[in-house]
Amino acid sequence: MHLNENLLRAFIDDELPTAQKKTAAEHLAGCEKCSVHLRELQSRSRQVSKKLQILAPLAGEIRSSPQIALRSFVRQKEKPMSTLLKRPAWVAAGLAVILAISLLFPPVRALANSFLGIFRVQQVQVISFDPANLEQYNNAQTGEAVNAFFDKNIKVTSESKFTQIGSQEEAAVLAGFTPRLPAGSKVSSLGITSQESVEMSIDATMLNAALEAFGYPDVKISSELDGQKITATIPAAVTAAFGECPDQSTSPESMAGCIVLIQLPSPTVTAPDNFPVVELGEVMFQVMGMSPDQAAQLSQSFDWSSTLILPVPSGQGTQTSDILVDGVQGTLIREPDMRYLVIWVKDGILYGLSGIDNLQAGLRLVESLE
Amino acid sequence: MKGNLNTTIEALFGAQTRLTEAEFDRCFLENYARIAAVAFRLTSDPDEAEDLASETFGKLWQEPPQRNENLAGWLYRVVTNLGYNRLRSARRRAAYELQAGRYEWQDQTGSAPEAEAMRSQEREQVRAILKQMPRRDVQILVLRSSGLSYKEIAESLKIAPSSIGTLIARAERKFELLYSRGGWDALE
Numbered sequence: 001m002h003l004n005e006n007l008l009r010a011f012i013d014d015e016l017p018t019a020q021k022k023t024a025a026e027h028l029a030g031c032e033k034c035s036v037h038l039r040e041l042q043s044r045s046r047q048v049s050k051k052l053q054i055l056a057p058l059a060g061e062i063r064s065s066p067q068i069a070l071r072s073f074v075r076q077k078e079k080p081m082s083t084l085l086k087r088p089a090w091v092a093a094g095l096a097v098i099l100a101i102s103l104l105f106p107p108v109r110a111l112a113n114s115f116l117g118i119f120r121v122q123q124v125q126v127i128s129f130d131p132a133n134l135e136q137y138n139n140a141q142t143g144e145a146v147n148a149f150f151d152k153n154i155k156v157t158s159e160s161k162f163t164q165i166g167s168q169e170e171a172a173v174l175a176g177f178t179p180r181l182p183a184g185s186k187v188s189s190l191g192i193t194s195q196e197s198v199e200m201s202i203d204a205t206m207l208n209a210a211l212e213a214f215g216y217p218d219v220k221i222s223s224e225l226d227g228q229k230i231t232a233t234i235p236a237a238v239t240a241a242f243g244e245c246p247d248q249s250t251s252p253e254s255m256a257g258c259i260v261l262i263q264l265p266s267p268t269v270t271a272p273d274n275f276p277v278v279e280l281g282e283v284m285f286q287v288m289g290m291s292p293d294q295a296a297q298l299s300q301s302f303d304w305s306s307t308l309i310l311p312v313p314s315g316q317g318t319q320t321s322d323i324l325v326d327g328v329q330g331t332l333i334r335e336p337d338m339r340y341l342v343i344w345v346k347d348g349i350l351y352g353l354s355g356i357d358n359l360q361a362g363l364r365l366v367e368s369l370e
Numbered sequence: 371m372k373g374n375l376n377t378t379i380e381a382l383f384g385a386q387t388r389l390t391e392a393e394f395d396r397c398f399l400e401n402y403a404r405i406a407a408v409a410f411r412l413t414s415d416p417d418e419a420e421d422l423a424s425e426t427f428g429k430l431w432q433e434p435p436q437r438n439e440n441l442a443g444w445l446y447r448v449v450t451n452l453g454y455n456r457l458r459s460a461r462r463r464a465a466y467e468l469q470a471g472r473y474e475w476q477d478q479t480g481s482a483p484e485a486e487a488m489r490s491q492e493r494e495q496v497r498a499i500l501k502q503m504p505r506r507d508v509q510i511l512v513l514r515s516s517g518l519s520y521k522e523i524a525e526s527l528k529i530a531p532s533s534i535g536t537l538i539a540r541a542e543r544k545f546e547l548l549y550s551r552g553g554w555d556a557l558e
Contacts, residue, residue, distance in 0.1 A: 005536055006534075006536040008535070009535035009536065009538055009539040010520065013538075015519065015534070044542050044546055048542045051496050051549065052411075052511060052515040054493055055493055055496055055512075056515070056516075057406075057407055057410040061410060061419075062406050062410060062416065062419065064406075066403055069398075069406070070398050070402070072424075073398070073427060076428075218389075
């Protein structure tokens with residue numbers, strides 16, 4: 001019984017376990033054939049090793065220190081958008097839903113309710129984004145996937161209905177709060193939009209696949225959260241119209257004499273404790289077009305427990321700015337066709353003022369709110 | 371759609387978790403020197419070696435291994451795979467190219483030009499042999515030459531530890547055969 005090549009070669013490199021090594025050495029001492037075989041392997045091993053050693057780098061041939069190499073590597077990889085384009089589009093739809101939910105509600109109500117908001121809204125943060133950024137995800141497949149997601153995971157648990165009402169007192173009863181109306185101005189029409197609740201079931205797998213597709217795989221939604229709910233509650237709102245307000249707005253011109261004031265108690269959103277709000281916020285901001293640094297900065301400095309995100313599509317001349325209204329800081333959004341929307345939060349009530357080409361008149365109305 | 375489905379299935383069930391930035395940075399700093407050295411062995415050029423090392427860590431960032439895999443071993447496997455690809459597709463460097471790089475190397479290594487040129491040529495010869503060998507043989511020889519133990523090689527290349535001895539012996543035989551056929555100096 002002779003020593004096989006595997007064993008002999010390992011013996012040469014001192015890679016045999018102690019017991020085996022001892023046995024092999026003992027055998028070799030008494031076996032000529034194996035000794036010859038060993039020497040052959042040893043000789044060849046030395047020759048080849050010598051040649052391969054020529055390839056080894058000398059001092060100075062590896063130029064960068066690890067620190068420098070890391071820095072230049074990091075600079076290189078700061079290109080998130082390029083990775084996005086390689087991802088399968090339909091998987092990205094799941095993440096598009098995060099934005100889609102924000103845009104669920106009609107602009108007039110000014111409630112692009114971010115499900116990333118938790119608890120009670122105390123301020124509104126308007127964020128401009130370029131819809132072109134989302135264009136790449138807008139196709140038949142993503143549309144399908146978004147619909148499927150909505151069908152499967154999103155439930156409107158109580159749908160809002162608009163009812164015309166006659167008086168402020170009636171509004172107070174139906175809405176559950178006393179709406180403020182401008183002193184001296186005649187209300188053309190008064191209506192209540194009843195409470196709406198939207199419930200989303202967390203589908204961790206789908207959301208994580210989408211995050212991965214977008215290039216944010218280190219933001220993980222734990223599978224513990226699977227099936228748990230995120231609910232958004234938009235309380236009943238009071239809508240007051242002033243001036244000449246047609247029943248149906250057919251054109252901007254027809255609305256020129258009309259000002260609309262909406263008010264409602266701050267919407268609330270509840271989500272599970274360990275829902276990665278800050279991380280998802282960061283992702284959302286990046287998808288909307290911010291750089292990774294900006295997105296991180298904004299998301300981390302945000303008070304997610306009290307701020308409502310209002311994504312506003314930019315481009316086509318939409319302008320947003322701060323405005324002092326009703327004694328608080330509000331946001332003014334203006335469209336090129338002179339349509340405007342002013343949003344502010346005061347004493348736990350969220351307000352929206354909307355009109356066309358009559359901002360000053362609208363602001364005067366607000367000044368006289370009681 | 372099928373391609374997308376496969377990717378998605380991979381994404382959903384591959385259980386890949388990217389490294390956090392901190393983990394990645396730590397892994398990079400810990401392993402860069404050794405990976406760059408292996409990269410140099412396969413490229414014999416400082417720029418290319420840097421590029422290859424960068425490509426390797428790029429994979430760590432984008433398509434990392436399963437959580438339970440040893441990262442160093444994985445990096446060795448990737449760098450030798452990528453390096454082997456480059457080796458196979460690289461044309462033989464003309465002598466004048468080696469000359470051009472000569473002075474730069476001299477600055478770095480401080481040796482005389484003649485020794486430089488000699489070393490470049492020798493390296494080209496060795497690489498020319500490796501180029502003719504099967505991938506795994508090259509991986510084994512280069513990693514062994516870089517100082518990895520049998521266990522480390524086995525883990526990195528996903529080979530049974532008990533067969534490393536044989537595989538090295540066979541690879542060395544192939545190398546010797548190709549070298550002697552090459553008509554260069556006979557091995558002493």
